[in-house]
Amino acid sequence: MSQAYAKKSVLWDWLTTVDHKKIGILYLAAGGFFFALGGLEAMLMRIQLMFPELGFVSEQTFNELLTMHGTTMIFLAAMPLLFGFMNYIVPLQIGARDVAFPFLNSLGFWLFFFGGVLLNLSWFLGGAPDAGWTAYTPLSSAYSGTGIDYYVLGLQISGIGTLIAGINFLVTIINMRAPGMSMMRMPLFTWSSFVASALILFAFPALTVGLLLLMFERLFGATYFAVEMGGNVVIWQHLFWIFGHPEVYILILPAFGIFSEVLATFSKKRLFGYSAMVFATLIIGFLGFMVWAHHMFTVGIGPVANAIFAVATMAIAVPTGIKIFNWLFTMWGGRIQFTTANLFAIGFIPSFVMGGVTGIMLATSAANYQFHDTYFVVAHFHYVIIGGVVLGLFSGAFYWWPRMFGYKLNETLGKWFFWLFLFGFHLTFFVQHFVGLMGMPRRVASYLPGQGLDSLNLISTVGAFFMAFAFILFAVNVVVSVKNKSEADPWDGRTLEWGIPSPTPEYNFAQTPLVRELDPLWYEKMHGNGKLKAAEPLDDIHMPNGSILPIIMSFGLFVAAFGLIYLVHPVTIIGLLITLVCMFVRSIKEDHGYHIHKEDIQNEEGAG
Amino acid sequence: MKNLWRVLPFSLILLLLAGCGKQNLTALDPRGPVAEMQYSLIILSLLIMIFVIVVVAAIYIYVLIRFREKPGDNHIPKQVEGNKNLEIIWTAIPIVLLLILAVPNVMDTFTLAETEPDEDSLVIEVTGHQFWWEFEYPDLGITAGQDVYIPTDTRIIFDLEASDVIHSFWVPALAGKQDNVPGITNSLWLEAPEEGVYQGKCTELCGESHWLMDFKVIAVDPDTFEAWAQGMAEPEAELSEPTGDVAAEGREVYEENCLSCHAVGGEGGNPQGGPDLTNFAEREVIAGFIEWDAEDGDALENWIREPQDYKPGNNMPAFGHEAIDEDEMDSLLEYLDTLRVLDSE
Known part of the structure; x- marks a missing residue:
């Protein structure tokens, strides 16, 4: 069965893959593309601002550029690129063969991808959104063109993908750790991915609700933000920043995790103050939800609220400072x-x-x-x-x-x-x-x-x-x-991902490793034979089958979005039907996956 | 990091060359008590932050020099778990530093929110429109567009509103900003001890011509302010019935084309219209930013002919030659040049 799997075409393999490693690479490729696009938008803006009154682009175009630069960089570049590393590395760091829900992992990626494509198509279909990445109402609800509809639906679709990915990482990290990999032995990148995923779980619903209100306002004449009808324009700002501030930490915490890994590895020392680092990460994640109104000091929420949010925001400096000093002392006494x-x-x-x-x-x-x-x-x-x-x-x-x-x-x-x-x-x-x-x-x-x-x-x-x-x-x-x-371990690594052959086998670990300490590979290098200890005998490995359904499901929502933007209801219905039929097929079709046989693994490991 | 230190002096020198920006615009050269309060808070926070940066930089540079890998060095460093005392130190000290900043900040935040008018203060209602500013003086019964005159040494309370989208009212040299939010009235206060023209800007993205939504705060001594307010409230007869023949013709052109949107002396205009023109000829700039000379009408004519070329997305329609021919335009310009309340010729 593994033979048949290997024979399928390369393109089909990538479109249907549920392998966390390939999905990670897909995230990196798509995120890299959008990063280049966002960078191009930034360059056009910087050229415009090079001299006063330059007129290199029109005001309208400039407003579209600034909106798309921000939206692209946050939603379509920074987050997916981090997801790329999280997808590839987190399962390896905890000694797992894949994420908890490989099918959902693929679905999350394709939803993000189609959401991003939808958003960017606005450039060619009547103009990109122009109200800033924050899309403050009523500029976005009543004073902007179709671009905002692409913004609302593009972010809604990619946001579902992000939420799915966040839930998947949470379940994976809680349930799929190798024997001995207790929470307090997890590498910092896994820890920060865990906290960032929890933030996604709580923050993204606020954005979803905000986008839904804005969509109803723009497409179906609702009046949440219409002052003349008794609406309130500030509601949007609260919803946006209740999502938007944690979003900053969703981005920065995994980056903190990367630095913790890199600085420890290249200082040849274990991370200084590991438990303080974990604690600081948790505190930052928690406080991240308590400070959203510091984006709104001038909106008129009053001196009491301003004072409270000011002090709460300052408090975040404390755990962040703890992290900075622990990094410095990780290098202290090391061999950098x-x-x-x-x-x-x-x-x-x-x-x-x-x-x-x-x-x-x-x-x-x-x-x-x-x-x-x-x-x-x-x-x-x-x-x-x-x-x-x-x-x-x-x-x-x-x-x-x-x-x-x-x-x-x-x-x-x-x-x-x-x-x-x-x-x-x-x-x-x-x-x-x-x-x-x-x-x-x-x-x-x-x-x-x-x-x-x-x-x-x-x-x-x-x-x-x-x-x-x-x-x-x-x-x-x-x-x-x-x-x-x-070679497999070029940096003299400390964590599990460096203890397996290169290129990484599709099953990751031939035998699930046994974790005996923080930095398990380093521990085995110092106290063992330098190889990871196995926690199980070599046996057939059960793998999930690939599926084309995630891409079709995402495409269905993409079609439905067009129906909504132009209010052509049959198109909306067809799009939603495509998605629902795929969900139905996925639910009733039995798929037991396949096995990689012991002998094949032995051959591959021997060759590697 | 090495790069940062290379860039720093370079940028600092340029900053010195550029000064701290243009006087009467920059927040780094405060011209009133509110901006001064904010400036001193900025300096306090900056000093605390420089202290933090110096401490981090010292450890950082020491570590990078002392513990870099030397050629041939293969030792395995001691695997230190952490140090409880150090953790306590770098938790406690930042808390103290933040308190030093937080206490004056909370006090200032409340001081800045004291916008209840008293008998000596002057209340001005500011309405932000795409892309211009309207200033109403409820106690004096006058309305002005684009330029807001204030008396020096008086506590001015601005009540901020918006007619369309969110705008934000910022006069950096005098005070920090507050937003003009549709459906909500925000307030800020400021004082200008010195006479002068202070540049104001909209700081909330409000559409295409957001970057051109400038205004001016003109601080004059209380006597001049009195004269100005009187001139605005009771414009001299010539404003509505100018004496010169050409200007009288211009008045007719104005009534036919402009009056439905732009009021003069409390007459004309409408809530969706444009700025009040009672003291138009005294403005330094047209439409908030176009340099002009009241004697030479070219700039103004160009603006009236093609306002969208200058300020895209604004509500003023273009007046081509079929609407206002050359002669009519000349008389209109002549009339507009008579719209003065302070230095009536």
């Missing part, structure tokens, strides 16, 4: 290797501290009245998201690339990439703190000359070109390094 992966982690610390301290400044509600909605905020969240999340993604890419693709990225090119990117990043965004305080609001399509804003904006654009050029170096690196075959 400056690989590209570690350079990104080392570059992260000062960059993120910068973003963190401006976060505290922004949390100071009375001063926030000056900062709010200016380039100071733009500088702050790019320091957090690029200085934190994006550096984390690149660090993770260089670190796990050999595990995921079987080859190592070129280190020389990688270091050029790192330095150019870091330089460009600081050049672009450092000056923006000042631009904001000097009177430049965010989301402006241009600025007038003679306001003292010209030179700093030019510097900022020059920096953006450095980042764009650096990113091209990374793309080149991915291609030219293909022949650079890697």
Whole structure:
């Protein structure tokens, strides 16, 4: 049966795969594509802002660019790229053969993918959304074109995918850990993925509800946000930020996890203060839900609410500080290797501290009245998201690339990439703190000359070109390094994912490993024979069959979305029917999966 | 990190060259008590944050130099689990630092929310429109567009509203912003001790011409303010019945084409219309941003002919030659040039 499976075409294999590793790679590929797209949008904006009153793009186009840049980077680039690593690495780190629900895993990916495609099709079908990624009502509900409908339905569909993925990771991490892998022996990346998934579970429903209200308002004449009908426009902001603030932590916590892995590995030391790190992650996740109104200090929620949310926001600095110091002391006394992966982690610390301290400044509600909605905020969240999340993604890419693709990225090119990117990043965004305080609001399509804003904006654009050029170096690196075959454990790793052959077998572990300590592979290297101990005898491995249904189900919703946007009800019904029929087929069709036989495993492990 | 230190001096020098931005716009050169309060809070938070950065940077640089891998070094470092005392230290110290910031912040937040008017304060109702500002003085019974005149050394309370989408009222040199939210009235107060023209901006994305939704706060001494308010409330007869022949013709053109949207001296206009024009000729800029010279009418004519070219998405229709011919335009410009309340010629 495994033979028949292997013979299917490569394309069909990727479209139907339920293997967490392949889905992880699909997430990386799609996320990488959207990342390039969002980057292109950013470059167009920076070109427009290079000189005052440039007129490189029209105001309308600029508003579409800023909306799509934010939406794409958050929903279609940063999150899927992190999901890529989570999908590939978390099951390996806990010694599992797959996630808990492989079929749902595939469905989650394809929903995200079709949601992203739908959103981006708006460029060609009447204009992209133009009300900012926050889509504040009533600008989005009553003063914008069809673009917003694509925004609402695109995010709704991809949001279902995200929710499914989050639930899947939670169940996987709770239930699928190898014997001995207690919660307090889980690597930090798994821990932070766990907490981020819990945040997804609680945060995304708020977005779902908000989007649903906005959809009913725009398409079916509801009046939740119509002031003249007794509606309230601020409801949207609450719903959006109850989702939107935890979203920041959904992005940054897995990145924190990556840095914890990378810094420990390349300092040759176990993570300093492991339990404090876990505790800090949990606290950050919890407090992340308590602070949403700090995005709304100027909306008029009153001094009591402002004061409370200001203090609550400042409190997040404490667990974040704990993490920073524990990373520093992980390196303390270690033997620090400056690989590209570690350079990104080392570059992260000062960059993120910068973003963190401006976060505290922004949390100071009375001063926030000056900062709010200016380039100071733009500088702050790019320091957090690029200085934190994006550096984390690149660090993770260089670190796990050999595990995921079987080859190592070129280190020389990688270091050029790192330095150019870091330089460009600081050049672009450092000056923006000042631009904001000097009177430049965010989301402006241009600025007038003679306001003292010209030179700093030019510097900022020059920096953006450095980042764009650096990113091209990374793309080149991915291609030219293909022949650079890697051994199974190129970094002298500490965790389970480095204890298996390269390329990773489709069943991950021939025998489920026995975990005896934190950093199990390192423990076996120090106290055992350097190989993972098996927790079970070698036997046939039961694997799930691939399925084409997830892609068809997602396509059905994609079709239904068009029916809703243009209010053509038959199309909506056909789309929903496609999805429902697939769900029905999935429910009644018996699928027992297949087995990989013991002999085949022995052959493969022997060869590897 | 090394790069950061290379970039820092570079950017700082440029900042010095650029100053702290344009006076009367930048928040870094506060011109009133509210902006000063906010500026000192910014400086306090900055000092605390620089302290944090210095501590982190010191450990960071030491660690990277001291513990980097040396060639041929293959030792396996001691696997340290953690240190309880250190954890307590770096939990407790940040809490103290945050309290130093949080206490004055909470006090200032409440001070800034004290927007109850008293007998000496002046209340101004601000309505944000796509993409211009309307200022009503309820106690004086006057309405102004784009330029808001305030007396110096007086506590001004702005009540903020919006007629369409959310806007945000920001005069960085005088005070931080509050949002103009449809259906809700927010308030902020400020004072301007010095006379001057302060640049104001909309800071909430409100549509295509969001970036052009500028306004001016003009602080004048209380006597001048009195004169201005009187001029606005009782525009001289010539405003509605100008003496010059050309201007009188212009008045007719205005009544025919403009009056339904733009009021002059409390006459005309409508809630969905455009800014009040009573003191139009005294504005430094047209439409909030177009530099012009009242003597030379070209800029103004271009604006009236093709407003969408300058400020896309605004509500003003274009007036082509079939609506207003060359002669009519000349007389209209002449008339508009008479719309003054302070320095009536």
